[in-house]
Protein backbone atom coordinates (compact mmCIF):
# COMPACT_ATOMS: atom_id res chain seq x y z
CA UNK A 1 0.00 0.00 0.00
CA UNK A 2 1.44 3.43 -0.86
CA UNK A 3 2.82 5.23 2.19
CA UNK A 4 3.34 2.12 4.34
CA UNK A 5 6.68 0.35 4.72
CA UNK A 6 6.93 -3.34 3.99
CA UNK A 7 5.72 -5.45 6.97
CA UNK A 8 9.19 -7.05 7.19
CA UNK A 9 10.48 -3.58 8.24
CA UNK A 10 7.82 -2.96 10.92
CA UNK A 11 9.03 -2.67 14.52
CA UNK A 12 6.27 -4.27 16.59
CA UNK A 13 6.08 -4.44 20.39
CA UNK A 14 3.86 -6.17 22.91
CA UNK A 15 3.36 -4.92 26.48
CA UNK A 16 4.34 -7.49 29.10
CA UNK A 17 1.60 -6.55 31.56
CA UNK A 18 -1.12 -5.89 29.00
CA UNK A 19 -1.58 -8.94 26.77
CA UNK A 20 -3.23 -8.09 23.47
CA UNK A 21 -1.76 -4.58 23.11
CA UNK A 22 0.48 -4.35 20.04
CA UNK A 23 2.33 -1.20 19.09
CA UNK A 24 3.90 -0.83 15.65
CA UNK A 25 6.31 2.08 15.74
CA UNK A 26 5.68 4.33 12.74
CA UNK A 27 5.39 1.91 9.82
CA UNK A 28 4.60 4.86 7.50
CA UNK A 29 6.81 6.77 5.12
CA UNK A 30 6.90 10.55 5.51
CA UNK A 31 4.59 10.92 2.50
CA UNK A 32 2.27 8.30 3.99
CA UNK A 33 1.98 10.20 7.29
CA UNK A 34 1.29 13.42 5.44
CA UNK A 35 -1.41 11.72 3.37
CA UNK A 36 -3.36 10.47 6.39
CA UNK A 37 -3.04 13.81 8.18
CA UNK A 38 -4.42 15.60 5.12
CA UNK A 39 -7.29 13.09 4.79
CA UNK A 40 -8.21 13.57 8.47
CA UNK A 41 -8.22 17.36 8.16
CA UNK A 42 -9.46 18.10 4.66
CA UNK A 43 -11.79 15.22 3.85
CA UNK A 44 -13.06 13.15 6.75
CA UNK A 45 -14.80 15.95 8.70
CA UNK A 46 -17.13 16.72 5.77
CA UNK A 47 -20.85 16.05 5.43
CA UNK A 48 -22.33 13.38 5.52
CA UNK A 49 -19.81 12.46 8.22
CA UNK A 50 -20.76 13.77 11.66
CA UNK A 51 -18.65 16.31 13.58
CA UNK A 52 -18.88 17.63 17.11
CA UNK A 53 -19.26 21.29 16.06
CA UNK A 54 -22.26 22.79 17.81
CA UNK A 55 -24.97 24.35 15.61
CA UNK A 56 -25.37 27.26 18.01
CA UNK A 57 -21.69 28.16 17.69
CA UNK A 58 -20.94 27.40 14.02
CA UNK A 59 -23.00 27.90 10.92
CA UNK A 60 -23.75 25.17 8.39
CA UNK A 61 -20.85 26.01 6.08
CA UNK A 62 -18.36 25.32 8.90
CA UNK A 63 -20.15 22.25 10.17
CA UNK A 64 -20.31 20.71 6.68
CA UNK A 65 -16.77 21.54 5.51
CA UNK A 66 -14.67 22.73 8.45
CA UNK A 67 -11.23 22.64 6.79
CA UNK A 68 -12.39 24.64 3.78
CA UNK A 69 -13.86 27.37 5.99
CA UNK A 70 -10.80 27.32 8.23
CA UNK A 71 -8.59 27.80 5.17
CA UNK A 72 -10.73 30.76 4.04
CA UNK A 73 -10.81 32.42 7.47
CA UNK A 74 -8.68 35.58 7.70
CA UNK A 75 -9.62 36.63 11.25
CA UNK A 76 -6.99 35.37 13.69
CA UNK A 77 -9.32 34.97 16.70
CA UNK A 78 -12.04 33.27 14.66
CA UNK A 79 -9.44 30.99 13.07
CA UNK A 80 -8.27 29.88 16.53
CA UNK A 81 -11.86 29.37 17.69
CA UNK A 82 -12.68 27.22 14.66
CA UNK A 83 -9.43 25.31 14.81
CA UNK A 84 -9.64 24.33 18.47
CA UNK A 85 -13.37 23.52 18.38
CA UNK A 86 -12.97 20.50 16.09
CA UNK A 87 -12.69 17.49 18.41
CA UNK A 88 -14.09 14.51 16.52
CA UNK A 89 -15.71 13.21 13.39
CA UNK A 90 -17.40 9.84 12.94
CA UNK A 91 -18.09 7.76 9.83
CA UNK A 92 -19.07 4.25 8.86
CA UNK A 93 -21.48 3.41 11.67
CA UNK A 94 -21.67 6.60 13.73
CA UNK A 95 -20.83 6.27 17.37
CA UNK A 96 -23.68 7.82 19.35
CA UNK A 97 -22.00 9.51 22.33
CA UNK A 98 -25.27 9.83 24.28
CA UNK A 99 -26.84 6.40 23.89
CA UNK A 100 -23.48 4.62 23.35
CA UNK A 101 -25.27 2.49 20.75
CA UNK A 102 -24.83 2.17 17.01
CA UNK A 103 -27.92 2.20 14.79
CA UNK A 104 -28.32 0.68 11.33
CA UNK A 105 -29.72 3.90 9.86
CA UNK A 106 -26.95 6.05 11.36
CA UNK A 107 -24.05 5.46 9.02
CA UNK A 108 -22.06 7.11 6.25
CA UNK A 109 -19.69 5.46 3.82
CA UNK A 110 -16.46 4.04 5.24
CA UNK A 111 -13.62 5.42 3.07
CA UNK A 112 -11.99 2.85 0.78
CA UNK A 113 -8.44 4.01 1.57
CA UNK A 114 -8.82 3.77 5.33
CA UNK A 115 -10.53 0.39 4.91
CA UNK A 116 -7.56 -0.87 2.87
CA UNK A 117 -5.10 0.47 5.45
CA UNK A 118 -6.88 -1.32 8.30
CA UNK A 119 -7.19 -4.57 6.35
CA UNK A 120 -3.45 -4.48 5.63
CA UNK A 121 -2.59 -4.25 9.34
CA UNK A 122 -5.31 -6.74 10.30
CA UNK A 123 -4.31 -9.39 7.77
CA UNK A 124 -0.60 -9.01 8.54
CA UNK A 125 -1.39 -9.67 12.20
CA UNK A 126 -3.56 -12.68 11.33
CA UNK A 127 -7.00 -11.04 11.64
CA UNK A 128 -8.01 -11.89 8.11
CA UNK A 129 -11.75 -11.51 8.81
CA UNK A 130 -11.50 -8.00 10.25
CA UNK A 131 -14.06 -5.58 8.81
CA UNK A 132 -13.48 -1.85 9.37
CA UNK A 133 -17.02 -0.60 9.97
CA UNK A 134 -16.85 2.43 12.27
CA UNK A 135 -14.29 5.15 12.78
CA UNK A 136 -13.82 8.02 15.17
CA UNK A 137 -11.16 10.56 14.28
CA UNK A 138 -10.16 12.42 17.45
CA UNK A 139 -8.54 15.86 17.18
CA UNK A 140 -6.47 16.93 20.17
CA UNK A 141 -5.13 20.47 20.42
CA UNK A 142 -2.14 20.50 22.81
CA UNK A 143 -3.60 20.76 26.33
CA UNK A 144 -6.64 18.58 25.60
CA UNK A 145 -7.19 15.16 27.18
CA UNK A 146 -9.42 12.11 26.89
CA UNK A 147 -10.66 10.69 30.16
CA UNK A 148 -10.53 7.02 31.11
CA UNK A 149 -13.09 4.80 29.41
CA UNK A 150 -13.64 1.43 27.75
CA UNK A 151 -14.88 0.92 24.18
CA UNK A 152 -17.81 -1.42 24.66
CA UNK A 153 -20.52 -0.05 22.32
CA UNK A 154 -19.73 -2.49 19.52
CA UNK A 155 -21.80 -5.70 19.43
CA UNK A 156 -18.55 -7.35 18.27
CA UNK A 157 -16.12 -6.97 21.15
CA UNK A 158 -13.74 -9.68 20.07
CA UNK A 159 -12.50 -8.09 16.85
CA UNK A 160 -9.41 -5.94 17.45
CA UNK A 161 -9.46 -2.13 17.47
CA UNK A 162 -6.95 -0.22 15.32
CA UNK A 163 -5.63 3.17 16.42
CA UNK A 164 -3.41 5.42 14.29
CA UNK A 165 -1.62 8.42 15.81
CA UNK A 166 -0.39 11.46 13.90
CA UNK A 167 1.03 14.84 14.83
CA UNK A 168 2.14 15.60 18.38
CA UNK A 169 2.90 12.88 20.92
CA UNK A 170 0.31 11.51 23.35
CA UNK A 171 0.87 9.95 26.72
CA UNK A 172 -1.48 7.00 26.50
CA UNK A 173 -2.55 5.09 29.61
CA UNK A 174 -3.58 1.48 29.24
CA UNK A 175 -5.17 -0.16 32.26
CA UNK A 176 -7.09 -3.35 32.95
CA UNK A 177 -10.71 -4.51 32.82
CA UNK A 178 -11.40 -2.71 36.12
CA UNK A 179 -10.31 0.64 37.50
CA UNK A 180 -8.44 -1.19 40.27
CA UNK A 181 -5.65 -2.24 37.92
CA UNK A 182 -2.66 0.04 37.66
CA UNK A 183 -2.24 1.53 34.17
CA UNK A 184 0.94 1.61 32.11
CA UNK A 185 1.95 4.80 30.29
CA UNK A 186 3.27 4.67 26.73
CA UNK A 187 4.12 7.40 24.25
CA UNK A 188 2.16 7.32 21.02
CA UNK A 189 4.09 9.30 18.44
CA UNK A 190 3.42 10.45 14.91
CA UNK A 191 2.82 7.39 12.71
CA UNK A 192 2.44 4.84 15.54
CA UNK A 193 -0.21 2.17 15.17
CA UNK A 194 -1.71 0.57 18.25
CA UNK A 195 -3.87 -2.51 18.22
CA UNK A 196 -6.11 -3.43 21.14
CA UNK A 197 -6.78 -7.11 20.66
CA UNK A 198 -7.76 -10.11 22.77
CA UNK A 199 -7.76 -9.42 26.50
CA UNK A 200 -6.93 -5.75 26.06
CA UNK A 201 -9.88 -4.97 23.76
CA UNK A 202 -12.13 -4.03 26.66
CA UNK A 203 -9.51 -2.47 28.93
CA UNK A 204 -9.68 1.04 30.36
CA UNK A 205 -7.57 3.59 28.57
CA UNK A 206 -7.06 7.36 28.57
CA UNK A 207 -5.01 10.18 27.06
CA UNK A 208 -3.99 12.46 29.96
CA UNK A 209 -1.53 14.61 28.03
CA UNK A 210 -0.58 15.75 24.53
CA UNK A 211 3.01 16.90 24.45
CA UNK A 212 4.38 19.36 21.95
CA UNK A 213 7.64 17.62 21.25
CA UNK A 214 8.79 18.43 17.77
CA UNK A 215 7.50 19.35 14.37
CA UNK A 216 6.32 16.06 12.89
CA UNK A 217 5.52 15.79 9.22
CA UNK A 218 8.40 17.96 8.13
CA UNK A 219 11.16 15.49 7.47
CA UNK A 220 12.39 15.76 3.91
CA UNK A 221 10.88 13.23 1.52
CA UNK A 222 13.39 10.48 0.77
CA UNK A 223 13.94 7.73 -1.81
CA UNK A 224 11.61 5.62 0.26
CA UNK A 225 8.87 8.16 -0.42
CA UNK A 226 9.67 8.17 -4.12
CA UNK A 227 9.34 4.34 -4.22
CA UNK A 228 5.82 4.70 -2.83
CA UNK A 229 4.54 5.44 -6.29
CA UNK A 230 5.32 1.84 -7.31
CA UNK A 231 2.67 0.37 -5.01
CA UNK A 232 -1.04 -0.29 -5.67
CA UNK A 233 -1.91 3.25 -6.56
CA UNK A 234 -5.67 2.65 -6.65
CA UNK A 235 -5.74 2.18 -2.87
CA UNK A 236 -5.25 5.87 -2.09
CA UNK A 237 -6.25 9.22 -3.59
CA UNK A 238 -3.15 9.52 -5.79
CA UNK A 239 -3.72 13.24 -6.44
CA UNK A 240 -3.57 13.97 -2.72
CA UNK A 241 -0.72 11.50 -2.24
CA UNK A 242 1.36 13.46 -4.74
CA UNK A 243 0.26 16.90 -3.52
CA UNK A 244 1.36 16.39 0.09
CA UNK A 245 4.93 16.34 -1.22
CA UNK A 246 4.52 19.95 -2.37
CA UNK A 247 5.70 22.43 0.30
CA UNK A 248 3.01 25.06 -0.19
CA UNK A 249 0.17 22.50 -0.38
CA UNK A 250 1.47 20.81 2.77
CA UNK A 251 2.02 24.00 4.82
CA UNK A 252 -1.48 24.47 6.35
CA UNK A 253 -1.58 20.80 7.39
CA UNK A 254 1.89 21.10 8.86
CA UNK A 255 0.81 24.20 10.80
CA UNK A 256 -2.18 22.32 12.21
CA UNK A 257 -0.18 19.40 13.57
CA UNK A 258 2.47 21.73 14.92
CA UNK A 259 0.32 22.02 18.04
CA UNK A 260 -2.21 19.19 17.69
CA UNK A 261 -2.54 15.44 17.59
CA UNK A 262 -4.88 13.34 15.44
CA UNK A 263 -6.01 9.82 16.29
CA UNK A 264 -7.94 7.53 13.92
CA UNK A 265 -9.77 4.85 15.86
CA UNK A 266 -11.30 2.02 13.82
CA UNK A 267 -13.60 -0.74 15.02
CA UNK A 268 -15.59 -3.65 13.65
CA UNK A 269 -19.21 -3.32 14.74
CA UNK A 270 -21.04 -6.42 13.45
CA UNK A 271 -20.58 -9.94 14.68
CA UNK A 272 -19.27 -12.42 12.15
CA UNK A 273 -22.09 -13.58 9.85
CA UNK A 274 -24.31 -10.55 10.60
CA UNK A 275 -25.10 -8.27 7.69
CA UNK A 276 -26.70 -5.48 9.70
CA UNK A 277 -27.50 -4.37 13.22
CA UNK A 278 -30.57 -5.76 14.91
CA UNK A 279 -33.54 -3.49 15.79
Ligand SMILES: O=C(O)CCC(=O)C(=O)O
Nearest residue numbers: 136138151163207263265
Ligand atom coordinates in the same frame (compact mmCIF):
# COMPACT_ATOMS: atom_id res chain seq x y z
O1 LIG B 1 -6.54 9.08 21.09
C1 LIG B 1 -6.32 7.93 21.40
O2 LIG B 1 -5.19 7.41 21.30
C2 LIG B 1 -7.43 7.07 21.99
C3 LIG B 1 -8.81 7.40 21.47
C4 LIG B 1 -9.85 6.59 22.14
O3 LIG B 1 -9.63 5.99 23.15
C5 LIG B 1 -11.19 6.48 21.56
O4 LIG B 1 -11.50 7.07 20.52
O5 LIG B 1 -12.02 5.77 22.17
